[in-house]
Amino acid sequence: MSADIDDDEIIAAARIGFLDEAQEMLAQFETALLVMEVNPNDAENLNAAFRAAHTIKGSAGLFGFDAVVAFTHEAETLLEALRSGELAVDERVTALLLQSRDQIERLLAEVRTGTQDPALADTSRTLGAELRALRETGAPTPEAPISAVERAxxxxxxxxxxxxxxxxxxxxxxxxxxxxxxxxxxxxxxxxxxxxxxxxxxxxxxxxxxxxxxxxxxxxxxxxxxxxxxxxxxxxxxxxxxxxxxxxxxxxxxxxxxxxxxxxxxxxxxxxxxxxxxxxxxxxxxxxxxxxxxxxxxxxxxxxxxxxxxxxxxxxxxxxxxxxxxxxxxxxxxxxxxxxxxxxGGGEEARFIRVRADKLDRLIDLIGELVIASSGAQLVAETEQSPRFTEAALRIHDLVQEARDGALGLRMVPIGETFSRFNRVVRDVCKQLGKEVELQITGGDTELDKSMVETIADPLMHLVRNSLDHGIETADERVAAGKPSQGHLALHAYHESGSIVIEVRDDGRGLNRARILAKAVERELVAPEAVLDDESICQLIFAPGFSTAAAVTNLSGRGVGMDVVKRNIEALRGQIRISSVEGAGTTMQIRLPLTLAIIDGFLTSVGGVSYVMPLELVAECIEVPAECRQLDGEGGEPRVAGHFDLRGEVLPFVDLSRFYRHTPAASGRRSLVVVHDGSSRVGLVVDRLHGEHQTVIKPLGQVFQNIRGLAGTTILGSGEVALILDVPALLNLATERPAHGMRRLPSRQAG
Structure with missing residues (x-):
C-alpha cells in the first residue's frame, strides 16, 4: 500500500511539474506568435513557436492527456506547414494560432481541475477543423521556389x-x-x-x-x-x-x-x-x-x-x-x-529547482519567528549584562539577518514576466478598437515579492486597458492633433528609496480636469464652489463608480474598476499617483514596498506605545523644532499637524501623540524623525528613539483595518506588540489641504 501511495505522490508531483512547464511553454508560444505577426520571415522565431507547441504535446502525451495532445497536434501541423514553406504567414494564420494557444491553456486548466467540459471539446473540434482547412486552402508562400531536392x-x-x-x-x-x-x-x-x-x-x-x-x-x-x-x-x-x-x-x-x-x-x-x-x-x-x-x-x-x-x-x-x-x-x-x-553542476538542471510556494511561505514564517526569538535573546543578554552572552546573541543576530535576506531573496521574482503578458493584451485590444499602439517595456528585471507580483497583475491590467480605451486616440484623431498615427504605451519599473515604482505611461489625450470636476459636482462628490488643485482633481477618478466616458463599451465606461485598483494597491501598503498633461498623455505611478514579510525597521515610542517605521524611509532625526511646539488656537493644545523650517525647506509634520490621542508625555526631550517617500518628505514627532529593529510584519485585525496611518503590527523581543506606521498614508495626511466645499468622509482614528 505504501508503495502505491508513493507512486501516486510521484505521479501527482510530476503532473504539477508538467502543468508548470506547460504554462512556461505557452508564454513562449504566445511571444513567438506575436513576433511572427510583426516579422513573418523570422525562421528562428517560427522554430521557437514549433518547439513550444511540440514540447507541450510531447509532455501531455507522456501523461495520457489525449485532448491536449490531439488539439496541439493540429496547431503543430500548421506550424510545420509554415516551416516547410507550404503555407505563408499572414494575419489569418497568426490570429488562428493565437486562438489555438488560448484553447490549449483552457485544456490544461481542465487537466488541472480534473473536470471535463463538453463545450470545450466542441471548441477543440471546431478550431481543429479550422486549422486543417487553413492548411488545405492556404496559398503557398511567395518566396523563392523550393527545389525538387529540397522538397524531397x-x-x-x-x-x-x-x-x-x-x-x-x-x-x-x-x-x-x-x-x-x-x-x-x-x-x-x-x-x-x-x-x-x-x-x-x-x-x-x-x-x-x-x-x-x-x-x-x-x-x-x-x-x-x-x-x-x-x-x-x-x-x-x-x-x-x-x-x-x-x-x-x-x-x-x-x-x-x-x-x-x-x-x-x-x-x-x-x-x-x-x-x-x-x-x-x-x-x-x-x-x-x-x-x-x-x-x-x-x-x-x-x-x-x-x-x-x-x-x-x-x-x-x-x-x-x-x-x-x-x-x-x-x-x-x-x-x-x-x-x-x-x-x-554545470547544467541547467543543477542550477534550478522547483519549490512549492506554500513551502517557501512556511520558510519565511519560520525565519520571522527566528527574528523575533533573536530579538528576545538580545534583550535577555542586555538584561543579564553578560559579555559572553551578549557576544553570542549578536552573532546569532547576524546569522539570522543573513538567513532572513537569503530567504526573502528566494521569493523575489522579476516583474518582466507580468509585463510580457501585456503584449497580447495590447495586440487584442488594438484589434478590437482599431488603434495602432506600440508597447515599450523597460525594467523587466526589477524584482519584487512574488505574492505582490500576483496581486498587482489585475490593477496593471485595468490601467493598461484604460490607457488603450480612454487615453490613446485613434489614428485619425492623433494625426489631426499633430501626433504620429501610432500611439505609444510604456510599462516601466525601477527601484527607488527602498520601494519599487511601476509606471504606466501613454502619449494620449490626457485627463480632462474640467470634465472630471464637472462630473464630480454632478455626482455630489464635490461642492460647486470647491477649489481643488490638479492632484486632487486627478484623484477623483478613483471614487467608486466614477466615469467620464460618454458611452459604455466592452472594455470600460461603467466606472467599475479604478476604485478597486486603488484599494488593491493600498492593501499592499502602496499608493498610486497620477501625472497628466491634457493633450500630451498620462502617467500612472504605483509605488510598492519590496516585500510584505520582514523589513528593517526604526523603533520609536509615543505615549508608552511602540511604533516602527521602515528604516529605508528614515532620512534623519532632529530635535523638535520650535514651530512644532507652538500651541494651536485658544485652547492651548499642541497642533496635530503643521509645517516647519528644515534648513530653508518648508516641510509638513504630524505629531503622533496628538494624532493617535495618546496621553501627553511627561516633560522631556522629544524628537522629530524626517521620513521620505520618493520626492516628498514629512516630519513625525515622537517621544523616544530606540534605533534599528528587525521587523516581522503581522497583518492588522479586521477591526483595525480602517485606522489611518497604520500598515500592520510586529512583536518585539519582549513579547510586546508594536505598531508599524504607514509612512505614505501619514505623508498624505500631512500634505492634504481639504478644499473649500470638498466633501470628505470622517476618518476613523485610534482612541
Whole structure:
C-alpha cells in the first residue's frame, strides 16, 4: 500500500511539474506568435513557436492527456506547414494560432481541475477543423521556389520506416516511461510490427526493478518525415539509442545497423531472422551481414563487404546520412558527457529547482519567528549584562539577518514576466478598437515579492486597458492633433528609496480636469464652489463608480474598476499617483514596498506605545523644532499637524501623540524623525528613539483595518506588540489641504 501511495505522490508531483512547464511553454508560444505577426520571415522565431507547441504535446502525451495532445497536434501541423514553406504567414494564420494557444491553456486548466467540459471539446473540434482547412486552402508562400531536392528532403516518401530502439539502464530512474514514447508513435503513423527483445532482460534473481532493459524493433508506416519521428523521442535522447531507417534505406544501411546492434554471430543471426519476420526484405547473404571482425579480409569490391566498408561507402555517397550515423555512434559518449555535466553542476538542471510556494511561505514564517526569538535573546543578554552572552546573541543576530535576506531573496521574482503578458493584451485590444499602439517595456528585471507580483497583475491590467480605451486616440484623431498615427504605451519599473515604482505611461489625450470636476459636482462628490488643485482633481477618478466616458463599451465606461485598483494597491501598503498633461498623455505611478514579510525597521515610542517605521524611509532625526511646539488656537493644545523650517525647506509634520490621542508625555526631550517617500518628505514627532529593529510584519485585525496611518503590527523581543506606521498614508495626511466645499468622509482614528 505504501508503495502505491508513493507512486501516486510521484505521479501527482510530476503532473504539477508538467502543468508548470506547460504554462512556461505557452508564454513562449504566445511571444513567438506575436513576433511572427510583426516579422513573418523570422525562421528562428517560427522554430521557437514549433518547439513550444511540440514540447507541450510531447509532455501531455507522456501523461495520457489525449485532448491536449490531439488539439496541439493540429496547431503543430500548421506550424510545420509554415516551416516547410507550404503555407505563408499572414494575419489569418497568426490570429488562428493565437486562438489555438488560448484553447490549449483552457485544456490544461481542465487537466488541472480534473473536470471535463463538453463545450470545450466542441471548441477543440471546431478550431481543429479550422486549422486543417487553413492548411488545405492556404496559398503557398511567395518566396523563392523550393527545389525538387529540397522538397524531397522535407517530405519523406510514403512508406515504412524501421526503428531500432534501446533504452539506457537509467531511463526509469530518470522518470521516463518507455511505453509512453512508443504509444506516441500513433500520432505520426501506424505501427505495423513491433517486437520486444526479451533476451535483454536478465534472470529474475538478477533483475533490478529500477533498471531498464527495454529494446524494441518497430516497423512504422508513416507519411511524416524522419525528423518528425525523431521528435517523438526528443525527450529521451539522453537515455536511449535510437536508429531510424527510412523507407528508401539501402542494404548497406541495414548492414551498418546490424553491426551496431548484433556484436556476435549468434546475435546477428537472431536479429536478421527477427527482421525477416517483421517484413524486412534484404538482398543480403548471411556472411554479408556478419560483424566486421568475421569478414575483415574480404576484397573491397566484393558484394560481401563488411558492414564497416559499406558504411564508409555510404558516408561518401550520402554525407547527411553519415552525419546521422556518426551522431548515433557518439550517442553513448554524449550521454556520458551530459551526466558528467549534471554531476559537476554545470547544467541547467543543477542550477534550478522547483519549490512549492506554500513551502517557501512556511520558510519565511519560520525565519520571522527566528527574528523575533533573536530579538528576545538580545534583550535577555542586555538584561543579564553578560559579555559572553551578549557576544553570542549578536552573532546569532547576524546569522539570522543573513538567513532572513537569503530567504526573502528566494521569493523575489522579476516583474518582466507580468509585463510580457501585456503584449497580447495590447495586440487584442488594438484589434478590437482599431488603434495602432506600440508597447515599450523597460525594467523587466526589477524584482519584487512574488505574492505582490500576483496581486498587482489585475490593477496593471485595468490601467493598461484604460490607457488603450480612454487615453490613446485613434489614428485619425492623433494625426489631426499633430501626433504620429501610432500611439505609444510604456510599462516601466525601477527601484527607488527602498520601494519599487511601476509606471504606466501613454502619449494620449490626457485627463480632462474640467470634465472630471464637472462630473464630480454632478455626482455630489464635490461642492460647486470647491477649489481643488490638479492632484486632487486627478484623484477623483478613483471614487467608486466614477466615469467620464460618454458611452459604455466592452472594455470600460461603467466606472467599475479604478476604485478597486486603488484599494488593491493600498492593501499592499502602496499608493498610486497620477501625472497628466491634457493633450500630451498620462502617467500612472504605483509605488510598492519590496516585500510584505520582514523589513528593517526604526523603533520609536509615543505615549508608552511602540511604533516602527521602515528604516529605508528614515532620512534623519532632529530635535523638535520650535514651530512644532507652538500651541494651536485658544485652547492651548499642541497642533496635530503643521509645517516647519528644515534648513530653508518648508516641510509638513504630524505629531503622533496628538494624532493617535495618546496621553501627553511627561516633560522631556522629544524628537522629530524626517521620513521620505520618493520626492516628498514629512516630519513625525515622537517621544523616544530606540534605533534599528528587525521587523516581522503581522497583518492588522479586521477591526483595525480602517485606522489611518497604520500598515500592520510586529512583536518585539519582549513579547510586546508594536505598531508599524504607514509612512505614505501619514505623508498624505500631512500634505492634504481639504478644499473649500470638498466633501470628505470622517476618518476613523485610534482612541
Amino acid at each position: 528532403v522535407q517530405n519523406a516518401p510514403d512508406g515504412v520506416f524501421h526503428l531500432s530502439l534501446r533504452f539506457g539502464a537509467d531511463a526509469l530512474r530518470n522518470g521516463l516511461d518507455p511505453l509512453a514514447f512508443i504509444r506516441y508513435l500513433d500520432t505520426v503513423g501506424e505501427v505495423q510490427a513491433m517486437h520486444m527483445l526479451t533476451e535483454l532482460v536478465p534472470p529474475l534473481a538478477q533483475l533490478d526493478p529500477e533498471t531498464c532493459h527495454i529494446g524494441v524493433e518497430i516497423r512504422l508506416h508513416s507519411q511524416a518525415g524522419k525528423g518528425a519521428i525523431e521528435d517523438v523521442f526528443a525527450f529521451c535522447l539522453d537515455d536511449c539509442e535510437l536508429a531510424i531507417l527510412p523507407p528508401d534505406a539501402t542494404p548497406a544501411d541495414y548492414a551498418a545497423l546490424l553491426a551496431q546492434r548484433a556484436p556476435s554471430p549468434d546475435a546477428h543471426t537472431d536479429l536478421l531472422a527477427l527482421w525477416a519476420g517483421m517484413g524486412v526484405q534484404l538482398p543480403l547473404r548471411q556472411d554479408a551481414a556478419a560483424p566486421a571482425e568475421a569478414t575483415a579480409s574480404a576484397p573491397a569490391g566484393d558484394e560481401a563487404a563488411p558492414p564497416a566498408a559499406l558504411a564508409q561507402i555510404e558516408r561518401r555517397a550520402h554525407p547527411a546520412d553519415a552525419a546521422s550515423a556518426d551522431r548515433r555512434e557518439n550517442e553513448a559518449d554524449r550521454r556520458g558527457a551530459t551526466k558528467d555535466r549534471r554531476s559537476a
